[in-house]
Amino acid sequence: MPRYEADENISEKVKDLSRARQSLIEEIEAIMFYDERADVTRDRELKYIMMHNRDDEKEHFSLILEYLRRKDPELDKELRENLFSKKKIEKLGD
Secondary structure: OOOOOOHHHOOHHHHHHHHHHHHHHHHHHHHHHHHHHHHHOOOHHHHHHHHHHHHHHHHHHHHHHHHHHHHOHHHHHHHHHHOOOOOOHHHOOO
8 A cells, every 4th residue: 555654654544544445446457357357258157257246346335335334434424425416417526
């Protein structure tokens, strides 16, 4: 995991947030890998396994996102404003 500041200067809270955020990145990458593999394989059984594994990664992603939402008040605010909104995408955000 990349560090931009000296490790001894970073609080344990920020280290944990960084660990969770890095894990979120890795879960998204895993979803992408499985999606691509499922898309190109012609073997039905292998496709099923790849799609199943991809969907497991989505669960992992959502658990980490929920952890981050609970630990990061500003992220919580943004998620509450934007997720599951009925507004058009271009109307969300600043």
